[in-house]
Amino acid sequence: MNQIDFSISIAHLYPDLLNIYGDLGNIVTIKNRCSWRGIEVKIENIKSGYRFNPEDFEFYFIGGGQDTQQVLASVELLKNKERLHKAAEQNAVILGICGGYQLLGHYYQPLKGERIEGVGLLDAYTVAGKKRFIGNVRGKCPSVDYATITGFENHSGLTYLKGETEPLIKLSKGFGNNGKDRKEGARYKNVFGTYLHGPILPKNPKFADYLISLALKKKYKCEIPLFELDDEIEEKAHSSSLKLK
Numbered sequence: 001m002n003q004i005d006f007s008i009s010i011a012h013l014y015p016d017l018l019n020i021y022g023d024l025g026n027i028v029t030i031k032n033r034c035s036w037r038g039i040e041v042k043i044e045n046i047k048s049g050y051r052f053n054p055e056d057f058e059f060y061f062i063g064g065g066q067d068t069q070q071v072l073a074s075v076e077l078l079k080n081k082e083r084l085h086k087a088a089e090q091n092a093v094i095l096g097i098c099g100g101y102q103l104l105g106h107y108y109q110p111l112k113g114e115r116i117e118g119v120g121l122l123d124a125y126t127v128a129g130k131k132r133f134i135g136n137v138r139g140k141c142p143s144v145d146y147a148t149i150t151g152f153e154n155h156s157g158l159t160y161l162k163g164e165t166e167p168l169i170k171l172s173k174g175f176g177n178n179g180k181d182r183k184e185g186a187r188y189k190n191v192f193g194t195y196l197h198g199p200i201l202p203k204n205p206k207f208a209d210y211l212i213s214l215a216l217k218k219k220y221k222c223e224i225p226l227f228e229l230d231d232e233i234e235e236k237a238h239s240s241s242l243k244l245k
C-alpha cells in the first residue's frame with residue numbers, strides 16, 4: 001500500500017505556555033515516524049486566543065509547565081472545552097504531558113491559590129502534594145500489549161483516576177500519579193495523559209506508533225498498517241533508560 005497518500009494533522013496546544021523538559025520532542029517524534037513512512041504531517045500551533053475546528057485535527061498535544069502557565073493555559077483550554085470534547089468523541093488522539101495531563105482532568109488544586117479548572121476529558125483530578133516526585137519511571141502499558149514504557153517524572157501534583165479512566169502504565173518503578181496506587185498516567189478512549197517527560201515518545205517507539213495508528217484510524221476509519229522502522233537508536237535509548245536508577 002502506498003502510504004504517501006496518507007496524512008495527519010496535529011494541533012499543538014499552547015506551546016507558548018506549556019512546553020518544558022523536552023516535551024516538544026513528542027511532536028518531532030510523531031512527525032518523523034510518519035515522514036519516514038511517507039505519511040505527511042501538518043502541525044498547527046494553537047496559541048492563546050486561537051479557536052479551532054475539531055474536525056481539522058486527528059492529534060492534539062499539550063505539554064507540561066509550572067502552575068503559572070497552567071493558570072493561563074486553563075483559561076484558553078476552557079474556551080475550547082466543547083471543541084476538545086467533540087474531538088475526543090470523534091476519536092481524535094489527545095496526549096497531555098504532566099501539567100497538560102493535569103488540565104485534561106477536572107482540575108488541579110495547587111498548594112496555594114485558586115483551583116485550576118481542567119477540561120474534564122479524563123475522569124481524574126489533581127491536588128498538589130508537599131513532596132516533589134522526581135526520577136525515572138517504568139512500567140507495563142496495557143494499550144501496547146503490556147510493552148514496557150520508560151521515562152522521567154518531575155511533578156508535585158497527585159493525580160487520582162475515577163470512573164472508566166484507566167492508568168496508562170502499571171508502575172514497576174517510580175512514583176507515578178500519586179506515589180500510592182502504582183498507576184501512572186491515564187487513558188480514556190483516545191485521550192492519554194502521562195507525567196513522563198523526556199520526551200516520552202522517542203524512547204518508546206511502540207507507544208508512538210500506536211498513537212500514529214489511532215490518529216490514522218480516526219481520519220481514514222480503518223486500520224492503516226505501519227511498516228516497521230529501523231528502531232536501533234530508539235531501542236538503545238529505551239534500554240539505557242531502563243538501566244537508570
Ligand code: GLN
Nearest residue numbers: 064065098099155156157
Ligand atoms: N505544576 C505541575 C506539578 O508540579 C506540573 C509540573 C510539570 O508540568 N512538570 O505537578
